[in-house]
Amino acid sequence: MDVRDIDGRDTAVARRFWEIGRDSEAAYRVHDFFVPWASAEVTLSKGRADTDLLLFGAFDGEQMTGAASVAMPLLDNLHLAYVSIHVHPEHQRRGVGRALVTAGEAVVRERGRRVVVGEAYGQPGAPGVGQAFAESLGYTVAIEDGIKVVDLDATEPTWAAMEQEVAPRSSGYTLVSWYDAVPDEHLGGYCLISEAFNDEAPSGDLELEAEVWDEDRVRKREADNLAAGRHDVSTAALAPDGTMVGLTDIGVNENASHRGFQSGTLVAPAHRGRALGLSMKVANQRQLRARFPGCKVLMTGNAGVNVAMNAVNDRLGYRLVETCVELQKAL
Numbered sequence: 001m002d003v004r005d006i007d008g009r010d011t012a013v014a015r016r017f018w019e020i021g022r023d024s025e026a027a028y029r030v031h032d033f034f035v036p037w038a039s040a041e042v043t044l045s046k047g048r049a050d051t052d053l054l055l056f057g058a059f060d061g062e063q064m065t066g067a068a069s070v071a072m073p074l075l076d077n078l079h080l081a082y083v084s085i086h087v088h089p090e091h092q093r094r095g096v097g098r099a100l101v102t103a104g105e106a107v108v109r110e111r112g113r114r115v116v117v118g119e120a121y122g123q124p125g126a127p128g129v130g131q132a133f134a135e136s137l138g139y140t141v142a143i144e145d146g147i148k149v150v151d152l153d154a155t156e157p158t159w160a161a162m163e164q165e166v167a168p169r170s171s172g173y174t175l176v177s178w179y180d181a182v183p184d185e186h187l188g189g190y191c192l193i194s195e196a197f198n199d200e201a202p203s204g205d206l207e208l209e210a211e212v213w214d215e216d217r218v219r220k221r222e223a224d225n226l227a228a229g230r231h232d233v234s235t236a237a238l239a240p241d242g243t244m245v246g247l248t249d250i251g252v253n254e255n256a257s258h259r260g261f262q263s264g265t266l267v268a269p270a271h272r273g274r275a276l277g278l279s280m281k282v283a284n285q286r287q288l289r290a291r292f293p294g295c296k297v298l299m300t301g302n303a304g305v306n307v308a309m310n311a312v313n314d315r316l317g318y319r320l321v322e323t324c325v326e327l328q329k330a331l
Contacts, residue, residue, distance in 0.1 A: 001058055001059065001060050001065070001094070001095070001096065001099065002058070002059055003056055003057070003058050003059075003068075003099050003100060003102075003103040004056065004057055004059060005054075005055070005056060006055035006056060006057045006067075007055075008043075008044035008045045008046075008047075008053075008055055009045045011041065011045075013057070013064070014040075014041060014044045014045065015037065015041075016057075016064045017044065017055060017057060017064065017067045018035075018037055018040045018041075018044070018067075020064065020065070020066065020067040020086050020087070020088045021034065021067055021084075021086040022034045023088055023089060024086040024087060024088060024089060025086070027089045028121065028128065028129075028130075029121055029322065030321045030322050031149060031259075031297070031299065031321060033259060033261070033299055035253070036229070036253055036255035036256045037255075038229060038255040039228040039229045039230065039253055039255055042227050042228045042229070043224075043228055046227070048221075048224045049074075049220040049221070049223075049224055050073065050074055050075050050217065050220065050221060050224075051071050051072065051073060051074060052071070052072040052074055052111075053069060053070070053071050053072075054069065054070040054071075054072075054107055055067075055068070055069050056068040056069070056070075056100060056103050056104065058087070058096045058099055058100050060091070065087065065088050065090075065091035065094075065096055066085070066086065066087040066088065066091065066096040066097060066099070066100050067085075067086045067100075068083065068084065068085050068086070068100035068101075068103065068104050069083070069084045070082070070083055070104045070107055070108060071083075071084075072108075072111060072113060075211070075212070075217060076209060076210070076211045076212055077208060077209050077211070078113070079113055079114050079115055079207070079209075080113060080115050080116075080117060080207070080208075081104075081108040081111070081113040081115070081116050081117070082116075082117050082118065083101070083104045083105075083108070083116050083117070083118045084118065084119070085097050085100050085101060085104070085118065087100075097133060098137070101137055104116070105329075105331060108331060109331055113331070114330060114331055115207050115328055115329070115330055115331070116139075116328065116329045116331060117142070117206065117326060117327070117328045118134060118139065118326075118327050118328075119324055119325070119326055119327070120133070120134055120324070120325050120327060121147070121322055121323065121324050122322065122323050122325070123322060123323070124146070124320055124321075124322065124323055127325075128323075131325050131327070134327045135327070137329070138329050139327035139328060139329045140205075140327060140328065140329070141204075141325045141326070141327055142203075142204045142205040142206040142325075142326050142327060142328045143202065143203060143204025143205065143206060143303055143325070143326050144204075144303070144304060144323055144324070144325045144326075145301035145302060145303050145304075145323065145324045145325075145326070146301065146302050146303075146304060146310075146320050146323055147299065147300075147301050147320070147321055147322045147323060147324050148299070148300055148301070148302065148313060148318035148319060148320050148321065149297050149298065149299050149300075149318065149319060149321050150262075150297065150298050150300075150313075150316055150317045150318045150319070151296065151297060151317065152285065152288075152289065152295060152296055152297065152298065153296055154317065155316060155317035156285075156289065158317065159282050159285065159286065162278060162282055162315065162316075163279070163282055165275075166275035166278055166279050167279075169273075169274050169275040170237075170274050170275050170276055170279050172239075172240045173237050173238060173239060173240070173245075173271075173274065173276060173279075174237070174238045175235055175236070175237055175238075175279060175280060175283045176235070176236050176238060177233075177234065177235040177236075177283060177284065177287045178234050179231065179232070179233060179234075179287070179291060180222060180225075180226065180231055180232055181222055182218055182222075182234070186236060186244060187215055187218065189236070189238075189243060189244025190213075190218065190236070190244065190247065191213035191214060191215075191217075191218065192213075192244070193236070193244055193245075193246070193247045193266060193268070194211065194213040194218075194247075195210060195211055195212065195213050196266060196268070197211070197264055197266055198210050198211055200266055200269070201264065201266065201303075201306075202303040202305050202306050204303065204326070205328070206326060206328060207328065225251075228253075229253055229254040229255050230251055230252070230253050230254075231251070231252050231253070231254060231291075232249055232250070232251055233249070233250045233251075233252065233260075233284060233287050233288045233291060233292075234247065234248065234249045234250075234284065235247075235248055235280045235281075235283045235284035235287065236248075236280070237267070237271070237276045237279065237280055239271060245267065245268040245270075245271040245276070246265075246266065246267040246268065246271065246276045246277065246280055247264070247265070247266055247280070248262075248263075248264070248265040248266075248277070248280040248281050248284050249262075249263040249264060249265075249284075250262055250263065250284055250285075250288050250298065251263055252288065252291075252292050252295060257292050257294055257295055258294055258295060258296050258297070259295065259296065259297050259298070259299065260288060260292070260295050260297070260298045260299075261298070261299055261300070262281075262298045262299065262300035263300075265277055265280065265281060265309060265312075267280075272308070277308065277309065277312045278312050278315060278316075281312060281316060282316075285298075285316075298318075300313060300318065301324055
């Protein structure tokens with residue numbers, strides 16, 4: 001068995017790389033949220049403007065049995081590298097994963113990065129094999145998220161009552177929504193809210209630095225998303241003076257539009273306690289259903305310490321299905 005660099009522009013090799021990840025996750029994850037091939041093909045072959053993406057494959061002869069990626073941010077957090085490891089279920093427990101981690105860490109060192117971060121999934125209350133594997137290689141748990149899903153068909157009838165309930169608390173605030181591209185008039189506020197996420201959202205022991213957002217970063221990310229078939233459905237809260245003080249976002253892939261990803265939601269500290277999180281999320285789910293009526297389920301992740309957001313998601317009908325631990329290692 002040897003580890004080789006993968007050229008994501010080689011469609012046949014990239015397809016096998018993707019299939020290993022798909023089959024690996026299908027063996028232990030509760031829901032299928034793996035990236036569709038049509039989108040993966042674009043990212044594997046062209047990369048993204050904000051990330052240096054390196055690909056590796058573990059081979060037994062000419063058969064690829066394991067797949068790994070190293071993603072290094074290019075705009076900030078230049079000390080970090082994100083590593084993803086997948087071993088095909090038929091080839092696990094043969095040292096494939098360990099060989100891929102070793103190869104990935106070697107490249108991270110060569111590129112001058114000092115911290116490696118990865119994820120592992122498991123059942124609630126029971127650490128998964130991925131966590132045990134990572135810990136055996138010197139990784140430590142930095143934060144644990146509960147992975148939750150909500151059935152939109154079942155919960156949509158409850159939205160109107162929630163809107164009526166929270167309307168008095170959020171009086172004076174205005175909700176604005178958009179699709180894919182942030183409107184020019186809201187770009188400045190969007191960048192400020194985006195910069196606040198790493199400071200305000202729970203991150204445990206992860207060594208994260210603040211991010212810097214500007215128009216160029218936003219527009220390049222939007223272009224990369226659209227090229228891969230990913231669409232953003234977003235809603236923001238504006239204070240009475242017009243300042244953006246809250247934001248929530250759902251990502252939907254046009255190649256798997258029956259499901260969506262509830263991404264980050266943030267309300268500025270001075271404006272909390274006015275039910276803006278719940279107001280934004282309900283409004284955004286309405287926009288989602290209008291644009292993607294076939295979207296049946298949303299997935300999200302919440303740190304256990306994020307009491308307020310867990311309460312909002314409980315009201316919306318999310319239920320816990322698995323856990324995700326983020327692990328890191330200093331090289």
